[in-house]
Amino acid sequence: MKFSELVENLNSEIIGQSLTDHPTLNPEILGVAAVDEATSGTLSYIEGLKFASFVQRSSASALILPLDESLQVQATEQGKAWISVANPRLVFAEVITLFYQPYQPQPSIHPSAVIDPTAKIGSAVYIGPHVVIQAGVTLGNQVCLHPNVVIYPDVTIGDRSILHANCTIHERAQIGCDCVIHSGAVIGAEGFGFVPTASGWMKMEQSGITVLEDGVEVGCNSTIDRPAVGETRIGKATKLDNLVHIGHGCTVGQNCAFAAQVGLAGGVTVGNGVLLAGQVGIANQVKVGDRAIITAQSGVHNDIPAAEIFSGSPAILNKLYLKTAAIYKRLPELYQSLKALERHFNHPV
Numbered sequence: 001m002k003f004s005e006l007v008e009n010l011n012s013e014i015i016g017q018s019l020t021d022h023p024t025l026n027p028e029i030l031g032v033a034a035v036d037e038a039t040s041g042t043l044s045y046i047e048g049l050k051f052a053s054f055v056q057r058s059s060a061s062a063l064i065l066p067l068d069e070s071l072q073v074q075a076t077e078q079g080k081a082w083i084s085v086a087n088p089r090l091v092f093a094e095v096i097t098l099f100y101q102p103y104q105p106q107p108s109i110h111p112s113a114v115i116d117p118t119a120k121i122g123s124a125v126y127i128g129p130h131v132v133i134q135a136g137v138t139l140g141n142q143v144c145l146h147p148n149v150v151i152y153p154d155v156t157i158g159d160r161s162i163l164h165a166n167c168t169i170h171e172r173a174q175i176g177c178d179c180v181i182h183s184g185a186v187i188g189a190e191g192f193g194f195v196p197t198a199s200g201w202m203k204m205e206q207s208g209i210t211v212l213e214d215g216v217e218v219g220c221n222s223t224i225d226r227p228a229v230g231e232t233r234i235g236k237a238t239k240l241d242n243l244v245h246i247g248h249g250c251t252v253g254q255n256c257a258f259a260a261q262v263g264l265a266g267g268v269t270v271g272n273g274v275l276l277a278g279q280v281g282i283a284n285q286v287k288v289g290d291r292a293i294i295t296a297q298s299g300v301h302n303d304i305p306a307a308e309i310f311s312g313s314p315a316i317l318n319k320l321y322l323k324t325a326a327i328y329k330r331l332p333e334l335y336q337s338l339k340a341l342e343r344h345f346n347h348p349v
Helices: 001-007 067-075 088-099 319-329 331-345
Strands: 041-046 062-065 080-082 185-191 194-197 200-205 209-212 222-226 232-233 309-311
Touching: 001 309, 041 088, 062 067, 185 209, 194 319, 209 222, 222 232, 309 319, 319 331
Parallel strands: 041 062, 062 080, 185 222, 209 232
Antiparallel strands: 194 200
């Protein structure tokens, strides 16, 4: 489509725009691309002034720019069409949907699927090859089950949820509307519950349930365990990356985002809007406040207050962590200074 047509199809507020009546500023847009890989006919974006050099270096025909007049001038001088918005990355995400929609099979039930007669199946549902649906399962409308999905008894799955190939939903799990469970994920399996005795470990049966509220997304090979009693709950619109583990009895709030290899031990409580970077580990029963951010590879053993940034293992306030990291790099130099003082005073310091 022409660049001007593309702009008309956006829902986001456009604050500035090049003059699209000029032929070079209203190009045909054939697709989208990363700014460093863009070619003629594609659209890309500049997230901020840190990437300003790409306005001249990129071969994109059109750019989504931040609110910066100097970048607008540069783009115009380079003969590029542009729009200026408050959040270029967000608008770029919207543009992608104009050119790409994920694979969505047409409603049907494959003859190889095994469906218990007590299961309740909504309308316009897709059930792929070798799917297994056990007794008492309820599927909402427009649910999509890709090949080899296994659903244990008494599971409920809400409207428009998508379960990708080879994921497993254990008994009594409750999955809301508009959820996405990616390949290999396991929802509602037994929590790690064993009681030590004089003769070894006694298994504690995990009688609880796992609940995913509306709009939750779970990445490939992630696991969310059910507890011995009660529930493990993931709040509305929370997003989990690949290889994330949520232990039994955890409660995760709404609109959180956990990067790959995050691990929550049993009974952790996470507030709303929390960001956990890659490989963060959180110990048993810890509470994390709303909007907290925990940076990559941090180990959390104590409660985290709301709206704070923590780093390191054991995790400490990020501002303090940065100071200690700067000192850490100077340890060899500081050690030599200490040895010099010892020699000077002929006495260990």
